[in-house]
Amino acid sequence: MDKQLNPIPDQRLEELERRIRNTPMPRNSMSSQIMNEIGGRNMTKQRNGSTILKRTLTAASIAVVMGAGAVGAGFVSPTMASALKQIPGIGSMFYGMNSDEIQRAVDQGILTQPLEQITKNGVTLTLTNVLYDGTRLSYSIERTGENLPERVPSPYVPMESELFTEDKEWKSRVQIPEDQQQKGYIISPTTFINNEELKASKGFGDDIGNPNAVFTEYTNLGSLPNEFELTVQAKVTQIEEPFEFKVPVKISSNNKLVIQPNETKSYENFSYTLQKIESTVTNTRLVLESTGEVPASSEQTGKYAPTMMYYEIVDDQGKVLSQRKTGFFHRAPDLEYQVDELYDAISPNAKSVKIKPYTFTVNTDNWNVVGEKTNEQGKMESMGDKTYIKELEMEVILKQ
Template sequence: MSTLVRSRLDETYAALPERPAVQNERAPRQRLRKTASVAAATILLGATVFASGFVSPVMAKSLKQIPMVGSLFSSIEADLGLRAAGEQGLAAKVNAGVSYQDVKLDVTETVYDGTRAVFLLHVAAPNVKDGMFDTGKEAVKLSNAIDSIVFKVNGQEINGVNYASAGAANPNLLVFENVLPAVDQNEATLIPDNFHAEVLVKLAGIDHEFILDVPFQKTTKDIINLNPTASQSSDQGSLTVSEVNVTPVTTRLVTTIKLGKPLSEQLSHTRIAVYDDQGRQLPALNGEGTLEENSISFDGRFASTGKTKYLIVKPFVYEDDFSEKVREDQFIEGLELKIDLPPQSEQ
């Protein structure tokens, strides 16, 4: 499969309000070229029964060793975290499909690391050929033929599904991704390790809503959890990192930035850029923040770039969106912080 082509999302999101508040923020991203926004809803996640639908780990490992049968995630070059999931056997083979008349949708694989829930969707129909979808009025790219998509867990909608074409080698395959919140904002209920998502999809020109039952199984392989309470101070202010969670797919950091005047006026546009030990910037996904008079606390999620010995955290003032590539003149001087990570196992 060729490199997953991703362009900036159609939306940009408002900065945090200039008063104490908690706000969800999903970065406009270059990684996935489409987004389906649905109304934000409280996520009530209880214990769910994890039913069949997954191939056993032993079978999945065997399948991965057979050419052209292994995970398609391993061919995604634009997202190193998803590629690592495919290469390390963290993707689950599933068989979840629905059909209507002569149109069939099949979910073939999923990846879930506790933060990112990703699935591959194959579309088969007489009006779909080489990645083009004939709506009856015009032929459009398959990735442009999604009229709407809703992602539900336990009947509650979870906002912000991103999707894109899987590439020229698999033109009738789409990649769907949702960056899930860490907890329910009202109930503080942890998202279960195993759950089923109800995914509702409408295609252009088809008066029907496809309802998919997609099983997700969290991988616990090679996960790092740290509470370093590391900090760095300068005459500009201070940076504290209180929590670090790293999986092969996603990296999560909880940080607090305090700034003195006049920099405090820029707090609503202040975020962190994260780099691995090779100097690669981790692509920002989303996060929630609390803005106070002279500080901002942020729970941010980033795409992992592979095994790394440490992370470099650098506060900056964003201009477009907080997932941008950061120039030197955007960094806040003197607040760079290094977080050493324990060794990760060789796969």
């Protein structure tokens, strides 16, 4: 986003509010809908701006569609810089990974650099990195060429898509026939596993740390084989034929630790059952289901209320595993949830982890999170005040 900002009309903000109220907002990321709505326009966050404007800007505080922090050039230690020398496109792929984890991922075949390159009509795409560890599938595509637009992901919306907007000017810019679109944008790729299209939760957008690349990530993969042919088809605006990459993917069958406790913890009217923890050198996957009304603390009364339940993971080496994306709903929590989330990797020598359930506190007048803070650049410094429910903590043994 530009530093100099102009206000969005109130009616546009009200419409955004309606659209996101019942949609989980990634608190460490930015949804593609919000990016499409406000990412490409100039805005001003005025001191006396509306509550809706403030909420929208908070939701869009990190300017990437996918989500997650990154290994930025200014934050790479000498040790990590050495480990990453041979890995192009430092960015979203390496979120939450230290240099040792990256090296182990390379050694185990989880992270590869195909560097396959295809050129069509003056545009070159390179499949730079592929990561598959059994819990997520990610890849980066770099774009080079002459007279290309500054941004890499396509800002256009398909003509057949229904847009709930009265902003005809904005609609005319993003929803135009293909033959009138600017050349050179990468459209969200299609992915195939052994020639069968992959149907899973998908994110697509800018690759943090590499301004000339896009990043695609799939989670909630279901059951994929340890060995398969990955096909990536990426279309570029004003180029008729798609760019197609085919690369083999193979990981070891013993690269993943799977724990299935099926243990239940209860407190007041709330309970959750931990079904599975999957651990690799790059990620930790937490699968559980919960039922009942979330417990409220003494501070969560009146107009203040708890959110849905969230789950922090801490291993016995003292490492707090950051959650890759933390969804937030602008309404009261449901009574049942099926949680399937990714976190940072567990420390290699850890023998156990502790699950620490917690809630945020919201003001039900506007659904703002109490304690949420962003800096002048719009980067989130605090997601909000957490209330831990010690009665619901659970220790899980990983190794004897």
